[in-house]
Amino acid sequence: MKRRNLSKGGLEMFARRKIGSWVILFALVLALMVGGLCLDKGYAALKEPVHLRFASFAIGGSWYIYASAIAKLVRPNLPEGSTIDVLPYQGGIGNPLLLKRGKAEIALSFLPCSKWAYDGLSPYKEPIKELRALVGGLNRPHRVGVLIRKASGIESLRQVVEQKLPVRIVTAQVGATGQAVAMQVLHAYGITREKLKSWGGSLEHVRMPVAMSRIKDGFADIIIHNVGYKEPRFSELCLRVPIKFMEISKEMRQKLAEKYGYMTGLYFKAGEFKGIKQDIPAIGYPTGVITTKELPDEVAYIITKSICENPKDLGNAHASLKVFDPKTAWKPEKNGIPLHPGAIEYYKDKGWMPE
Structure with missing residues (x-):
């Protein structure tokens, strides 16, 4: 076997290369071990x-x-x-x-x-x-939607309170998330079933297909519910009947978010539903x-x-x-x-x- 003839400098360089290779190899093995432990931490313990x-x-x-x-x-x-x-x-x-x-x-x-x-x-x-x-x-995230039938002439829930309008409001059935959401919004504006009744209006909690029919057929003026992005049933509603998406005021959005955990910084996007011409600020939840x-x-x-x-x-x-x-x-x-x-x-x- 032919021997290598290495000078002193050559030996030092050879040694450094060997040590460097082992250090790199050790680091790679250690990284794989740590990574494997993290990857299978839960599984390994079960x-x-x-x-x-x-x-x-x-x-x-x-x-x-x-x-x-x-x-x-x-x-x-x-x-x-x-x-x-x-x-x-x-x-x-x-x-x-x-x-x-x-x-x-x-x-x-x-x-x-x-x-x-x-x-x-x-x-x-x-x-x-x-x-x-x-x-x-x-x-x-779903957004909290206050949808008003344009033919009613109503602009906002604040207007309903200030003018004591005989408005007809529908929500989802009792026990549904949408119904709980609607009641929180109404209470924030100071609207109750008793007040609506005294103004000649009404508040109904029904299954959503019924609620949607009430709005389409003109037997209700406002529906309050959680609305998904481009949600088909609301897209169909807006195509059938002119609908106004009411903006919940900034102050009210913050109040509802702090008390009930809603996300802020959400929007109904322009063009998302027929009749929405610009982004409308909203609260909602994922x-x-x-x-x-x-x-x-x-x-x-x-x-x-x-x-x-x-x-x-x-x-x-x-x-x-x-x-x-x-x-x-x-x-x-x-x-x-x-x-x-x-x-x-x-x-x-x-x-x-x-x-």
Whole structure:
């Protein structure tokens, strides 16, 4: 074998190269080890199968699609034999109650519903302090809409109060999120069923198809409800009947946001619905994933990670999920209630949430 003839300088250079190579190799191995620990932190700690019930809403609706897509992402990251059953109930108001009663382990929830439940605000009879958030801001937020039939000649709810107009108002049925939202808006303006009746008006709580028909057929003047971006039923309403989208005043928006947890800085966009010629400021709320403090930290970590690391898959499942930003999913204004410790750990591991 031919020997290398190295000078003293050559030996030093050779040694430095060798040491440098080992340092680089060690750093790469360490990075992979740390990365692997972070990646599989929750999974590694789980030994037994996990069985989860995921509360959503009616089959075929957006929430059922959301929950099904999320369940599909989470299942492969749970121990073998684990299950996630997507429940086609109870919706915005009911899902926090399912968690409280132990009828579900995780649930979709509107931002304000989570806050109302946690704080014990109406329609909840007592605080549900065990609620915890996992992921906030999943979708494009619904806006609180006060839609007025133009033929009524009414311009605003303030006008109704000041002039004691005999206005006919419809909302969703009692127990629906939209009905709770409508009552909060009406109360903020000082409008009650008794006052409306004394002015010759009325307030009806009916199922949404009935409420929409009331407006279309001229048997109601105002409908108050949560409105999704370019939501088809409201698009159809605006095509059938000239509708005015009332702007809730800045002062009132702030008041409602502070008390009930609504997001500010939202808009009904110009051209979104027929008759909207310029952006109209609004309040509203996105959907999030919530649980209780009883959910093991490892499971919470896995669920949060599975959602946040697959935004493209979520967007492919439903168009309204395309706006989901995992880096801001931890923020208080997107959740309304405290984060679960397992979710906090994930967001801090990613460097998105400050220590």
